[in-house]
Amino acid sequence: MTYLTKPKLHHPSLTANKVGYTRRDYEGKISTLCAGCGHDSISAAIIQACWELDIAPHRVAKLSGIGCSSKTPDYFLGASHGFNTVHGRMPSVLTGANLANHELLYLGVSGDGDSASIGLGQFAHAMRRGVNMVYIVENNGVYGLTKGQFSATADQGSKSKKGVVNSDSPVDLVALALQLGASYVARSFSGDKAQLVPLIKGAIGHGGAAFIDIISPCVAFNNHAGSTKSYDYVREHNESVSRIDFITERDEITTSYAPGEMIEVVQHDGSSLRFRKLQSDYDPTDRYAALSYMNAHQARGEVVTGLLYVDPLVTDLHVALNTSDTPLNQLGAAQLCPGARVLDKLNTSLR
Ligand SMILES: Cc1ncc(C[n+]2csc(CCOP(=O)(O)OP(=O)(O)O)c2C)c(N)n1
Ligand code: SF4
Ligand SMILES: [Mg+2]
DSSP: OOBBOOOOOOOOSSBBBSSOOBBGBBSSSSSSOOOOOOOHHHHHHHHHHHTTTOOOGGGEEEESSSSSSHHGGGGBBBTSEEOOOOOOOHHHHHHHHHHHOOEEEEEEEEEEIIIIIITTTHHHHHHHHHHHHEEEEOOOOETTTTEEOOOTTSTTTBOOTTOOOOSSSSOHHHHHHHOOOOEEEEEETTTOHHHHHHHHHHHHOOOSSSEEEOOOOTTTTOSSOOOOHHHHHHHHHHOOEEEEEEEOTSSSOOOOOTTSSSSEEEESSSSEEEEEEETTTTTTOOHHHHHHEEEEEEETTTTEEEEEOTTTTOHHHHHHHTTTTSSSSGHHHHHHHHHHHHHHHHHHOOO
């Protein structure tokens, strides 16, 4: 059996959010992942974020590739649209779906194998095109589903469960996303829900290419001494740049900070991100400073987490292509196919 359906029992005392759904309505099937797998904590954080943001589940499209991580959309948002693509091809399918209907919230879920090996080209182009999406990589440094081979994000010198030392240089998806033009870039840890939930909420409110790399330990194949993606390693080397509070337009602001301790960034949908600085020299609106800060800390074996970069004035691919405001599935035949005369005129203009 590859999945287990959850019984649909709703206790009458469960709290409903502003669109009338309880947290239970944002769950999916029962997970078949290994007990303790980091990926399940990420599913729980996505459920929490969507419920708290009052997002109607049928307004979300979840897309993924192949891997244990890519199986997880089955375990959250059971009433949303879903598409499990071919290995590494999630970004192009997501881009196409987004161009056809920009009114849904696009959630791309992938693994380090899915995005940093076979799907690296697709990952790169989705980032550089500024597709409006939340792109999550559940990064465990191995191909969990095919029994624990090193993935392209495994650190040089890290050890496999059987003691083999990885000699290849790692692909750092956060560094790539920064370089390629993603406008919201974060790294987090599946074991830090307090950091993860606001980061996901901020990405949902962002309005452009939002990328979150989440270190998500594989308890079956990469949670031993010598791994740099284990629970112990990440807890011991986690260097968080900030704590963020995500505030929607309608939220009452209850937090207060002394001047200099906090940066506020207002996003396109009116939501704001309040950064409590944990590192006084960190500026989350400077793309190149973020890159060099991260590289310097990484060289010391530290895992820098938090919201590393955000451009609040972002635009997305639809703006760049000047597409129709009306989703394609709501246009009539006359608009979708304006006839031979219009086509002739267009062809003539291109001669
Ligand atoms: C075209 C193709 N090549 C190879 C595979 C075999 N395969 C399945 S999952 C996977 C890697 C998954 O790794 P990752 O994306 O890191 O997910 P994880 O299981 O670690 O969460 C591979 C190589 C496949 N399914 N399709
Ligand atoms: S093999 Fe690893 S990644 Fe896959 S479910 Fe088990 S712990 Fe998670
Ligand atoms: Mg993996």
